[in-house]
């Protein structure tokens with residue numbers, strides 16, 4: 001899909017419903033090849049990718065859902081974003097959740113439908129492939145995250161160029177021991193984030209979810225301008 005950079009940035013959105021069509025390895029290779037042009041501090045290129053499809057992906061899906069149903073708490077190998085109760089960040093999360101539940105027809109008190117939605121996330125929204133991003137534990141914990149953010153966005157934009165959708169997902173690494181069991185990610189690597197990737201299912205109502213942004217004035221101070 002030919003588009004200029006700004007169009008791509010504006011068009012990218014999280015895709016939470018996929019066609020089952022497999023993604024050729026060569027295509028994901030092209031996407032990663034472009035994505036690693038991302039800048040990184042001292043060009044240290046801290047990213048390491050594990051690209052999963054087929055049987056191992058099915059096994060991870062099943063394992064994660066099984067643990068969730070058994071009541072095991074989802075947990076991450078790195079510190080997730082948190083906020084104080086009274087902050088604007090919690091309010092934004094609530095706004096997003098309300099919007100998603102409304103689109104998906106999930107009533108607030110409907111625990112079983114909420115769990116179903118959670119499971120969709122744990123299943124990488126049934127995408128035919130997932131890209132997991134890891135870093136070596138020799139690196140400091142928070143330092144490489146800036147670099148990973150850049151490569152993560154590049155993956156999403158490059159995928160868009162090829163007509164593929166993506167969803168960056170903490171949920172995809174919330175049962176890390178299951179992921180490790182089926183991928184052989186060594187203990188020396190920290191599992192940071194997952195990106196579900198595949199051709200968007202245009203008929204899936206989940207893909208009509210839209211997210212809002214605060215106006216620029218709310219996040220930007222202009223110094224020295226007129």
Ligand SMILES: Cc1cc2nc3c(=O)[nH]c(=O)nc-3n(C[C@H](O)[C@H](O)[C@H](O)COP(=O)(O)O)c2cc1C
Pocket residue numbers: 012013014015016096121167168169170171172193210211
């Ligand atoms: C670090 C990170 C983690 C995320 N984790 C999840 C997730 O676990 N499940 C999910 O559905 N979306 C996840 N998202 C997607 C965000 O909800 C989404 O980017 C945000 O709502 C803005 O919407 P947009 O991507 O459609 O523009 C994550 C995004 C980021 C950057």
